[in-house]
Amino acid sequence: xxxxxxxxxxxxxxxxxxxxxxxxxxxxxFLFIFAVVATPKEAWWxxxxxxxxxxxxxxxxxxxxxxxxxRMLIEVPFVLAALLFPFVGGGATVSVLGLExxxxxxxxxxxxxxxxxxxxxxxxxxxxxxxxxxxxRGFEKLRVPRVLTAIxxxxxxYLDVVLGEFRRMRVAMHSRGHNxxxxxxxxxxxxxxxxxxxxxxxxxxxxxxxxxxxxYTGHMxxxxxxxxxxxxxxxxxxxxxFAWLVAAMAWWSL
Amino acid sequence: MSVPTIAxxxxxxxxxxxxxxxxxxxxxxxxxxTVALLGPNGAGKTTLILHLNGIHMPQHGTVAxxxxxxxxxxxxxxxxxxxxxxxxxxxxxxxxTVRSDVEFGPRNLGLEGAELDTRVxxxxxxxxxxxxxxxxxxxxxxxxxxxVAIAGVLAMEPSIIILDEPTSNLDPASRRELAMALxxxxxxxxxxxxxxxxxxxxxxxxxxxxxxxxxANGPTPQLLADDSLLAQHRLELPYGFVIGAGS
Numbered sequence: 001x002x003x004x005x006x007x008x009x010x011x012x013x014x015x016x017x018x019x020x021x022x023x024x025x026x027x028x029x030f031l032f033i034f035a036v037v038a039t040p041k042e043a044w045w046x047x048x049x050x051x052x053x054x055x056x057x058x059x060x061x062x063x064x065x066x067x068x069x070x071r072m073l074i075e076v077p078f079v080l081a082a083l084l085f086p087f088v089g090g091g092a093t094v095s096v097l098g099l100e101x102x103x104x105x106x107x108x109x110x111x112x113x114x115x116x117x118x119x120x121x122x123x124x125x126x127x128x129x130x131x132x133x134x135x136x137r138g139f140e141k142l143r144v145p146r147v148l149t150a151i152x153x154x155x156x157x158y159l160d161v162v163l164g165e166f167r168r169m170r171v172a173m174h175s176r177g178h179n180x181x182x183x184x185x186x187x188x189x190x191x192x193x194x195x196x197x198x199x200x201x202x203x204x205x206x207x208x209x210x211x212x213x214x215x216y217t218g219h220m221x222x223x224x225x226x227x228x229x230x231x232x233x234x235x236x237x238x239x240x241x242f243a244w245l246v247a248a249m250a251w252w253s254l
Numbered sequence: 255m256s257v258p259t260i261a262x263x264x265x266x267x268x269x270x271x272x273x274x275x276x277x278x279x280x281x282x283x284x285x286x287x288t289v290a291l292l293g294p295n296g297a298g299k300t301t302l303i304l305h306l307n308g309i310h311m312p313q314h315g316t317v318a319x320x321x322x323x324x325x326x327x328x329x330x331x332x333x334x335x336x337x338x339x340x341x342x343x344x345x346x347x348x349x350x351t352v353r354s355d356v357e358f359g360p361r362n363l364g365l366e367g368a369e370l371d372t373r374v375x376x377x378x379x380x381x382x383x384x385x386x387x388x389x390x391x392x393x394x395x396x397x398x399x400x401x402v403a404i405a406g407v408l409a410m411e412p413s414i415i416i417l418d419e420p421t422s423n424l425d426p427a428s429r430r431e432l433a434m435a436l437x438x439x440x441x442x443x444x445x446x447x448x449x450x451x452x453x454x455x456x457x458x459x460x461x462x463x464x465x466x467x468x469x470a471n472g473p474t475p476q477l478l479a480d481d482s483l484l485a486q487h488r489l490e491l492p493y494g495f496v497i498g499a500g501s
Contacts, residue, residue, distance in 0.1 A: 133350035133390065153350050160392040161344050206345040213307050213338045214359035214410060215330060221361030 009071065009127040016235075017061040017129045021228035022138025024236035029126040031240035035247045036118045041111035043250030047118065050243060054121045057239070063128045071124045078116055085109040132156055141227075150220045154207075158200070166196055257321045258282045259414045259442045260306060260336075264315035267301060267466075275301040277466045278315070283414065285320075288443040290453035290474060293463035294488035299446045302463070303416050306444075307336040320413050334363060337412035341419045343399035347391035352383065352402050355391060359410040377409035381435050397428025401435060414442040421449045450491050454478055462487055 012018075017025070032050075039046045058068050089105020130138065139149045169192045178188055208216075228236075260283040267276040275298050283289050293299050304310045305317055308329050317324040319335045340346050349355035356374050365373060378384040381401040391399060400420065407415055420436075421429050433455060436443065447453055453460055453474055460477045462470035464487045470477055477483060479497045484490060491497070 133354070133388075136350055154348060157348050157350065157390075157392065203345060206340065206342065207348055209304075209309055210338075210340050210346040211348070211358075212309060213333060213336075213340075214406065215333050215362035216358075217330070217362070221358065 009124075010131045011061075011063055011067055011128045012131075013062050013129070015061050015129070017057060017125075020129075020236050021141070021226060021232055022130050022134040023141035024138075024228050024232050025126055025130055026135065026138040027142060028236045028240050029122050031237070032243050033119050033122050035240060035243035036115055036122075039247045039250045040254055041107055041114070043253060044110075044114075046246050046250040047114045049246050050118050051121070053239065053242065054118065054125060057125050058121075058128070061125060061129045063125065067128065068121070068124055071128075072117070072120060075116060075120050079113060082109045082112045082116075085112070146220050158203070161203070162196060162200055165199060166192065169195070256285055258318075259285050259287075259320055260444070261318040261321075262302075262305070262315070263317075265302075265305060265312055265317060266314040267305065267310060268313065275466055276305070279463075279466070279468055281461060281468060281471075283442060283444060285413070285442055286440065287459060288445065288457045290457035290460040291444055291446045291463060292448075292450070292453060292460055292477075292487075292489055297463040297487075298466040299463055300418065301466075303338060303418060303444070303446060306414075306416060307338055308332050334410050335413040337407035337410050337415045339400075339404050339407050339415065339417045339420065341422060343396070343403040344391075346403040346406060347399060350390055351387070352389055352391060352394070352405075353378075353387040355402065356387075356406045356409050359406060363410065373409050373411070377405040380408055380439065381405040382431070395428070397424050397431060400424065400428070400432060404435075408439070408441070412441065414444060415439070416444045416446065418446045419448065420445060421447065421452050448489075450478055450489060451495055454497065462489070464488075 036047075036050055039050075085108045086101035086105035089102030089108060092103045093100045094103050094106070095101075127135075136149050136153050139152070140146065170189075173188055173192070178185070180186060180189075260281060262279055262281040265276055265279040266274070268274050279298075279302060281302075291299050291302070301310065305312060305324075306319070308317075308324050311326070312324065319332050322328055322331060322335070324332055347355050349358055353374060356377055357370060360370055360373050375384065378387055381404050383398060383401050383405055386394060386398060386402065391402065394402065404415070404417070404420075417436075420432060424432060429452070433452065436456060443456075445453060445457055457474050459472065460470075460474040461468055462477060462483065469487060470480075470483055475497055478491065
């Protein structure tokens with residue numbers, strides 16, 4: 001029950017990108033995404049540049065095509081939602097393969113798809129090169145309040161434990177012949193979800209007791225990380241700086 | 255005689271629904287002792303240990319740790335002196351890495367820098383888990399998690415370690431590794447367990463609790479050889495296990 005999914009986002013490596021301090025990578029990723037979001041949708045060439053930049057970074061980090069592609073699959077529901085825009089948007093229409101599609105709907109679809117895909121790709125590169133403990137240290141170095149990083153830490157830590165409980169409950173249900181073939185059979189799952197909630201609540205109490213026993217008085221000690229040097233900051237921030245330059249050119253070109 | 259590490263005098267505790275969990279408990283543990291706390295489920299063992307580090311406050315009677323009375327004001331020092339290792343290591347290991355988890359207690363005590371590192375390293379070494387320092391706890395085996403949980407408590411440099419069911423869910427090899435690691439510690443230990451052979455192996459003295467009272471207190475081999483005492487309090491040695499026949 002090692003539950004590898006938390007680490008499923010991370011690919012171990014010793015590339016330049018892996019070696020950058022986490023706070024630099026987190027800040028660079030956020031700034032990069034801001035640049036992408038701030039780019040006008042009409043400047044399609046800017047998005048091509050962003051995508052090539054990210055793909056080069058993924059290559060430089062040796063993430064591998066398959067690794068990146070499978071982690072991008074989470075976007076599928078959003079893609080399906082965006083595909084509806086041309087059908088429901090109003091205004092002028094264009095004829096595509098015999099279908100009358102809304103012109104503004106098509107632009108909106110492109111806008112959402114391009115920006116969401118690039119945002120996700122940025123996260124995949126960040127998560128692929130930064131393991132979770134370092135990511136939390138990075139957030140702390142960026143002065144994200146300790147309470148928030150502690151909550152993130154707890155969430156990640158106990159996700160596996162709770163999923164493990166749910167998995168065992170499901171196996172126990174199947175072992176006693178529960179084999180839902182329709183929506184009607186979903187009842188036991190709903191009840192086990194309720195039970196998981198209660199168990200997690202009780203576990204929360206036990207975790208708190210264990211913390212209090214080790215001197216916890218309401219203040220989480222911070223996790224110290226290494227400071228980043230000027231050269232590391234400039235290397236890391238060069239990427240979003242480039243993206244901001246592209247965004248500025250995109251606005252100027254309109 | 256030395257100041258007892260744990261001195262519980264006439265301790266009584268009722269749960270809010272009126273159930274008497276502890277009735278006039280007296281228990282003394284002296285420095286360097288390793289004592290087993292035995293008893294059936296619901297005997298009040300857990301309630302007693304939650305009194306030793308002030309999670310529960312005495313309703314009647316007193317608790318003192320190395321001469322320091324358990325009061326609200328003394329709580330931080332009491333919790334440093336009494337290290338409790340809980341039954342489910344998943345409840346205890348909540349930080350993202352083993353090292354940061356072992357650091358949690360000493361940091362709460364205000365330790366930093368080299369002093370903190372020394373403290374953490376020696377705790378990790380004592381439990382032979384130094385090579386796991388940078389791993390996230392969810393990737394460890396159950397036995398490793400348990401030893402890391404103990405390291406987290408050792409790093410507080412407590413006067414006494416209380417282990418709640420330390421061998422539960424361990425496979426025989428992990429159980430032996432745990433026993434070996436615990437044997438090397440010179441800290442006073444109170445081991446709450448149903449695992450009578452483990453108590454026999456680890457503890458020179460045993461205390462039997464039932465219905466919120468201490469019903470027997472003496473050398474472990476002597477208590478475990480008393481068949482009628484064991485039967486009376488729902489304690490059973492594993493099939494084929496004979497006290498004194500080799501351990």
